[in-house]
Amino acid sequence: MKRPAVLGIGNEYRGDDAAGLLVVRALRAAGAVQGWDLLELSGEGAGLIDAWEDRPCVVLVDAVALAGLPAGTVLRYDDPASLPPDTELRCSSHAFGVGAALALAEVLGRLPPVLVLYGINGQAFAQGATMTPAVDDAAARVAADIAQAIREKEWNAHA
Amino acid sequence: MTEPTAPGEGQATRVIEVDYLARVEGEGALYVRTEGDRVAQVDFKIFEPPRFFEAFLRGRRHDEAPDITARICGICPVAYQMSSVHAMEDALGITIDGPLRELRRLLYCGEWIESHALHVYMLHAPDFLGFQDAVQMAQAHPGVLERGLGLKKAGNLIGQLLGGREVHPINVRVGGFYRVPTRKELASLHDPLSRALDAARETVRWVRGLPFPEFERDYEFVALRHPHEYPFCEGRLVSSRGLDIAVSEYPTQFAEQHVARSNALHSRLAARVAAGEPGHYLVGPLARYNLNADRLGPIAAEAAHDAGLAPGCRNPFKSILARAVELVFACEEALRVIDAYTPPPLPHVAGELRAGVGHGCTEAPRGILYHRYELNADGTIADAVIVPPTSQNQATIEDDLRALLATRLALPDAELQWQCEQAIRNYDPCISCATHFLKLEVDRR
Numbered sequence: 001m002k003r004p005a006v007l008g009i010g011n012e013y014r015g016d017d018a019a020g021l022l023v024v025r026a027l028r029a030a031g032a033v034q035g036w037d038l039l040e041l042s043g044e045g046a047g048l049i050d051a052w053e054d055r056p057c058v059v060l061v062d063a064v065a066l067a068g069l070p071a072g073t074v075l076r077y078d079d080p081a082s083l084p085p086d087t088e089l090r091c092s093s094h095a096f097g098v099g100a101a102l103a104l105a106e107v108l109g110r111l112p113p114v115l116v117l118y119g120i121n122g123q124a125f126a127q128g129a130t131m132t133p134a135v136d137d138a139a140a141r142v143a144a145d146i147a148q149a150i151r152e153k154e155w156n157a158h159a
Numbered sequence: 160m161t162e163p164t165a166p167g168e169g170q171a172t173r174v175i176e177v178d179y180l181a182r183v184e185g186e187g188a189l190y191v192r193t194e195g196d197r198v199a200q201v202d203f204k205i206f207e208p209p210r211f212f213e214a215f216l217r218g219r220r221h222d223e224a225p226d227i228t229a230r231i232c233g234i235c236p237v238a239y240q241m242s243s244v245h246a247m248e249d250a251l252g253i254t255i256d257g258p259l260r261e262l263r264r265l266l267y268c269g270e271w272i273e274s275h276a277l278h279v280y281m282l283h284a285p286d287f288l289g290f291q292d293a294v295q296m297a298q299a300h301p302g303v304l305e306r307g308l309g310l311k312k313a314g315n316l317i318g319q320l321l322g323g324r325e326v327h328p329i330n331v332r333v334g335g336f337y338r339v340p341t342r343k344e345l346a347s348l349h350d351p352l353s354r355a356l357d358a359a360r361e362t363v364r365w366v367r368g369l370p371f372p373e374f375e376r377d378y379e380f381v382a383l384r385h386p387h388e389y390p391f392c393e394g395r396l397v398s399s400r401g402l403d404i405a406v407s408e409y410p411t412q413f414a415e416q417h418v419a420r421s422n423a424l425h426s427r428l429a430a431r432v433a434a435g436e437p438g439h440y441l442v443g444p445l446a447r448y449n450l451n452a453d454r455l456g457p458i459a460a461e462a463a464h465d466a467g468l469a470p471g472c473r474n475p476f477k478s479i480l481a482r483a484v485e486l487v488f489a490c491e492e493a494l495r496v497i498d499a500y501t502p503p504p505l506p507h508v509a510g511e512l513r514a515g516v517g518h519g520c521t522e523a524p525r526g527i528l529y530h531r532y533e534l535n536a537d538g539t540i541a542d543a544v545i546v547p548p549t550s551q552n553q554a555t556i557e558d559d560l561r562a563l564l565a566t567r568l569a570l571p572d573a574e575l576q577w578q579c580e581q582a583i584r585n586y587d588p589c590i591s592c593a594t595h596f597l598k599l600e601v602d603r604r
Contacts, residue, residue: 013211013230042233046277046311096281096293103294104281108301108308128211 004057004155005037006146007048009098015129016071016122019139020061022131023118026143033150045101049110057114057155059146062098063135064119072134073121074142080106080115114155118142189579191564198564203557203583216543221247221512221534222333228530228545229328234277237270237322238523240331241392242530242545247333249407250517250534253510258503259335260392261496262321265345266331267391267521268493269317272310272355274524275444275482275489278587279362280307283479286581287369303365306358310486313355316348317493335507345500352497356490359483360462366483367466372578375473376562378555379428379439380446383522389454389488390447392521397450398440402428406520409529414438415546426551439554442526443586444481445472456495459488475559475585482587512538523548525587549588556586 008024010017024038041051043062052058064075080102105111120138124130149155192200212231216224224243229236241263248255255263280303281293290296297304320340322328330337381402385394396412397403404412414432415424427438448463452470455463463469463484468477514536520529526548533542559582567575 011230011233013215044233044277046281046308047273047315049308050312050315096277100281100292100294104297104304107294107297108304128215 001056002054003035003037004059005039005052005055006033006059006061007039007041007051009041009043009048009060009062011042014127015124015131016120016135017063017125018131019063019120019122019135019142022136022139023061023120023143023146026140027147030143030147032147036150043098045096045098045104048098048101049105052105052112052115053110055112057116058112059116059118059155060098061118061120061142061146063122063125065123065125066119066121069121070134071121071123071132072138074138074145075117075119075121076145077117077119080111080117116155118146189560189583191560191579193564193568196568198561198568201557201561201564203553203560213543213545216532216540219540221250221532221538221540224532224540224543225331225333226329229331231545231547234274235270235523235525235528236328237266237318237331238521238528239530239545240328241267241521242519242523242528243532244331244333244519245392245521246517246519246530246532247534248510248517249519250515250532251333251510251513252515253334253508255335255508258339258501259506259508261500262336262339264388264391265317265493265496266321266328268489268496269314269321271485271489271524272314272359272493273318274314274587275486276307276310276314276362278524278584279366279479279482279486280304280310282587283482283581283584284366284369286577286584287371287479306361310355310358310362313351313358313490316351320344320348332507334510335503335505337506339502339506340500342500342502345497348497349494352490352493356458356487356494359486359490360458362486363462363466363480363483366480367468369479371474371476371480372581373474374476374559374563376475376559378441378446378473378475379431380449381428381440381442381527381551382447382450383520383527384450385454387454389451389456389459389492390522396520396527398428399446399449402430406529407518409518409520409546410531410544413529413546413551415550424546424550425554426546427554437554437558439558440551441475441555442548442551443478444485444524444526445475445478446526447522448472448481448484455484455488456491458491459484462487475582478585478587512536525549526551549586552586552588556583556588559585 006024008020010020012018012021021040024040027033028038120135122135124132190202225240228239228243231239285292285296318328323330380399383390383394384397395403395405412429414427414429416427418425428440431438449470466480468480514534516533518531520527528548529546531544532540535541560579563582
């Protein structure tokens with residue numbers, strides 16, 4: 001069995017899409033998470049299934065685009081099935097993205113025992129876009145939240 | 160999708176609009192207008208943002224280009240790195256050979272395996288079997304999807320070892336690699352790649368049984384061709400109609416043309432345009448196979464033969480078969496490199512900075528990817544040009560759709576839309592390399 005992991009997903013040249021990467025980098029810089037792997041991924045779905053294979057617990061952080069919510073809004077889902085069906089995970093612009101990976105892994109029985117999703121709502125996703133300050137702030141909050149949860153062994157029974 | 164609008168006098172008028180094309184890398188738009196039983200207009204639109212990366216690279220150090228351009232696409236970062244380093248090495252007069260060259264071929268094998276497995280199993284096969292997507296297909300055929308995921312994982316193992324990490328490889332540099340693997344490290348890939356080779360051969364046997372629509376067109380195929388090898392990074396640019404040029408001649412033989420309806424540039428063969436022809440051409444697995452079938456390894460050649468795939472295939476729906484044969488080739492070639500490997504004395508070759516121009520063209524999974532850089536004397540980038548394969552296939556995709564629609568206008572809107580999407584997916588268009596956002600609209604008047 002591999003170690004538990006935080007997977008930050010995104011493209012750093014597409015503005016708010018980089019939110020997941022920032023969270024992982026903040027955790028790494030703070031040295032706040034021992035015993036966990038911190039990975040940066042593009043969000044290509046089949047690769048995601050590989051990345052979470054054999055891990056007892058995975059925390060996945062991605063930018064989302066939810067109409068009607070302000071940029072920087074943080075959503076947390078402790079059960080992938082509770083994701084609103086119309087949630088647009090930004091990497092769904094890839095052919096086989098995060099949403100497809102979750103659905104396929106569920107069908108094949110390849111979801112990790114514990115999977116927690118953080119979505120950070122963004123608004124600027126064009127190539128070369130500047131990150132929205134509220135998204136930048138939200139990434140820091142999510143990193144702190146994950147660090148605290150790990151510190152308090154919130155997912156310890158599994159990790 | 161909207162409902163058909165009111166028909167005009169003696170004409171069926173319908174509008175089909177789809178917000179995005181599923182299972183296409185990135186997003187763009189397709190607009191189709193029909194008048195009665197005639198296809199009046201087909202526009203495959205790419206909403207290309209300002210050519211961000213070309214502008215972004217200007218003023219950056221030459222050795223930053225491989226890592227920056229690798230971020231253009233999450234599916235084919237190695238292709239961008241390889242075209243980039245070859246162009247830089249061309250500008251600086253650096254030649255790579257021996258084990259370093261072999262390791263680059265191995266890294267490219269990994270990317271082809273990953274990308275082709277993804278496209279064959281997750282994106283394209285569901286079309287042929289009538290499933291909405293890979294998830295639905297997995298419910299009926301879980302073992303098939305597991306085989307695809309296993310193949311993809313084998314490609315990923317190569318990327319992790321040689322690229323330094325599984326996405327956006329960071330180990331590639333101008334002149335070679337930052338670190339090269341030991342013989343023992345590389346040998347650890349032998350067994351997984353052997354199993355992948357078996358799975359790839361099974362893939363060809365499975366794909367050959369898919370129902371291929373009857374459809375052919377007279378394409379001009381364009382690909383790299385090397386004297387001895389199935390092409391990855393080197394060779395001359397050749398076509399099925401006699402083009403045979405050095406990569407450095409690309410800017411004079413291929414013309415990028417701005418099309419008003421799209422922010423992207425369409426590529427044309429300049430000589431054809433000068434002769435009054437459209438100059439459209441096709442790049443990718445079908446072109447590579449048709450122009451290089453005699454360069455496949457023996458196992459891949461046997462797989463192609465057994466599958467009934469022969470040079471001269473002009474059915475774009477059989478691109479999935481060419482892709483499956485290339486999966487076999489990539490596994491076969493990876494094993495050849497792994498088994499023969501002796502580490503080079505140094506992980507990279509040094510070169511002196513100088514002003515100059517360099518060209519690089521390599522075979523991305525979707526077809527040729529051209530890079531051109533102009534360097535200042537201090538090694539900073541004065542100018543950059545990047546032409547991804549999807550831009551080059553864009554006009555041919557439109558031609559396919561025009562021909563396909565002409566014989567299928569009687570189909571209901573939903574089925575017509577489905578066939579259009581399948582035809583576009585023949586090209587595995589990596590639209591995020593050239594653009595983002597894809598919408599489909601069929602306007603019947």
